[in-house]
Amino acid sequence: MFCYQCEQTDRTGVQPGCASSKGNCGKDATTADLQDLLVHAVKGLAQYNTLARTTGHADREADRFVLYAMFTTLTNVNFNASRFVAMLKEAAQLRDRVRSAYEDAAKATGEVVQQPAGPAAWQPAGDLAGLLAQAQTVGINAGIETVGADVIGLRALVIYGLKGVCAYAHHAQMLGKESEEVYAGVEAALVFLATEPSDVEALLAQALKLGSLNLKVMELLDDANTSRFGAQQPxxxxxxxxxxxxxxxxxxxxxxxxxxxxxxxxxxxxxxxxxxxxxxxxxxxxxxxxxxxxxxxxxxxxxxxxxxxxxxxxxxxxxxxxxxxxxxxxxxxxxxxxxxxxxxxxxxxxxxxxxxxxxxLPGFQETVPEKTITIGFGRHAVLGVADKVIDAVKAGAIQHFFLIGGCDGAAPGRNYYTQFAEQAPNDTVVMTLGCNKYRFNQHEFGDIGGIPRLLDLGQCNDAYSAIRIAMALADAFECGVNDLPLSLIVSWFEQKAAAVLLTLLALGIRNIRLGPTLPAFLTPNILTILVEQFGIQPIGDASSDLAAALARKAA
Missing domain, CATH: 3.40.50.2030 (Rossmann fold)
Structure with a gap:
């Protein structure tokens, strides 16, 4: 196995990555290899479903399977090797069905029947040993000797961002919200990856394209949640x-x-x-x-x-x-x-x-004295009092906003986010998003003129709320998001976070502080590109980063 898709990645070797019999997440080598092979199989399914889409015969069951299958390969989702064996067979069966539908439709209209190579031609081996042998040639770092670590890292950025997009889209689909545009975009990205691209600019462009697609997906998920359950309330x-x-x-x-x-x-x-x-x-x-x-x-x-x-x-x-x-x-x-x-x-x-x-089972034997935390400051709640927030900024009562959000984890260095939140001056507002909040959401932050200093916007699935709030504030002050008194302090962990990061970059949002460690697939050369083009900054010392953020906006 070789895997470096999450922050748990083993960094003790020459090349970062979990490469032993078991990853740091608990995933065994068999499951890891089968996951790589499933991604390969899904690329082949996407190749034919994309062709079928051109004839008006895209298969909706295949669309949904692509989202589900990709979701199962995210960090800390599915560790059951037998489930992956079954999904590999299902992927091949769906691909064959889609291929037949496409070929029949193409022949009926006199079009030339295309026969894509690569993953589209893959056939599952008859037993586990055979599947594992096939997996050895399609891992995330396959071809590194030829194309180099930078290209492999950029391919990883695309595939991991795509996994996050698929996870969000699956959540929306399970609540009844689907989009042909999203399905087509996801499968187009898989077709792009199936060509084993090696052009750095093309890979970067595809990553940003995925970021734009993820914005549509998060909007779809937001609509799925609010139309089904109502708008979040404090x-x-x-x-x-x-x-x-x-x-x-x-x-x-x-x-x-x-x-x-x-x-x-x-x-x-x-x-x-x-x-x-x-x-x-x-x-x-x-x-x-x-x-x-x-x-x-x-x-x-x-x-x-x-x-x-x-x-x-x-x-x-x-x-x-x-x-x-x-x-x-x-x-x-x-x-x-x-x-x-x-x-x-x-x-x-x-x-x-x-x-x-x-x-x-016994359940709780006694009631513990009540203690509460306040949540529910999604976009509807915050924008509902936007006039008060804007007035507070104009009056100087609110000097700065910090979005301290993202995934949490067990690695050292995550106390940085607690320190940053607790050291934020009393005339600033801390917005939080994702499990990162658990590090400080029981701290007493007080309020500014009735506006809570800690605004819990939700989880990573609610990232659309944060984006809409930032855009609304920018509109109100007639400036760009990068000109707002707003700093993004982001903790990443897995592939949903990668998708959200790509969305922020696609929107042109700069100077994001990212940590506690940077993704292992970001080589020094890739990091240089992200720093130069987007101002990505690794986190440092909480006090120093806080002072720098306040100084930059003051200037």
Whole structure:
């Protein structure tokens, strides 16, 4: 195996990357290699579905499979090798069906039938050993001896950004929102990668094109959430448990959460959110369920202790899953793209076994005194009081905005974000987005003239809100986003963060501070390009970076 798609990457060798029998995320070599092969197979499916699209015969099932399959290869999503063997066979079957439909349509209109090479011609081996042998030639660093590390790194930037785009699009699709433009864009990017591009400028252009596509995807997801559950509202969320039977839900899939809330109505079972599921409490249609009791625990990387301490079953709906410990292995369930060998996987929103497990387990024995945090400052809430915010800036009451957001993780250096938030002057506003917030969201920040100094905009799935807020402020002050008293302090971890970063770059947003470490696939030459063209800056010391941000805007 060789993998360097996330911040957990092993950096102890000459070339950064997890290359032993098991990655730092817990993914074994067999699963890692099968994931690489699945990406290769999906490229072939995209090659034929793109051709079929030109004849008006694109296959919607294939479109959806592309999103799902790519999502399963994200960091901390699916670790179950047998699921990947099945998906490889499904990818080949779908490709053959799409190819037949395309060829029939082309022949019917007298067009020349194209036969794309590369991934489109791949045929799955008959057994696991054969599949693993095939995977050795299609890994992320295949061809590095010929094209060099810079090209391989840029290909990685594109493929990892694309994985993030597919994950966001899958979330939207699961809530009933799809887009032909998105499907076509995703598959066009896969076709581009299938050609094994080596031109640096073309690769950079494709990365920015993906960033633009991801903006459309995030808008689609925003619409999916708000049309289904209503616009987020500022909401105090309980973070201490109440007595009674309980189920914990982690991940990002609000559709799964809603189905579970419906199936547990009247049972006396309390439902708690964990990690990325926190924003659920801000949506009117979800918080209307009285047994949505609160949020339990912290960010995703705390799950092993959080899940061990939770006295009921756990449902993991999407990323991020960590190897389950024996204390809770028998009471954690997966659904959707998530998987771990030996865990029970639930399909079709049937959570009856989960309900039975909750009834059999002890639940919380006593109610802990109430403690809350306030969330729900999505774009509707913030823009609803935009006039007050603008007046406060014009009056000098608000001097600066900091967006301190992104993925959290366990690597050293992430206390930087806590220090940055807590050191931000009292005349500044801290907006936060993603699991990074768990490092400081229980700190008392106070307010500025009734405007909270800490505004929780949601999770990474809510990045569209942050972008809309920044654009609205720029319009109000008749300037560009880069001219606002706004600094972006971003923590990255995996491929969704890569997609959001590409969106920010595509929008022309500059001077983003990125950390705590830079992606391993960004070679020194690639980093130089990003610094020169976009002003990307690695994080340093929190105090010094804070002072520099304030000084730059003051100038």
């Amino acid at each position: 909401t105090a969320v309980r973070v201490t448990p109440v007595a009674g039977k309980a189920i914990l839900v982690s991940g990002h899939d609000f559709g799964d959460l809603q189905a579970l809330l419906e199936q547990t109505e009247g049972t006396g079972i309390q439902i708690y959110t964990h990690g990325e599921m926190l924003p659920a409490h801000a949506y009117p249609e979800l918080k209307a369920y009285p047994h949505l009791a609160g949020n339990f625990g912290g960010a995703w990387q705390d799950q092993q202790s959080d899940f061990a301490n939770f006295p009921g079953p756990i449902l993991m709906t999407s990323n991020c899953l960590i190897e389950p410990r024996p204390q809770y292995r028998q009471r954690i369930f997966t659904t959707g793209p998530v998987g771990w060998a030996g865990l029970r996987h639930l399909e079709h929103h049937d959570f009856s076994v989960l309900v039975q497990a909750a009834k059999a």
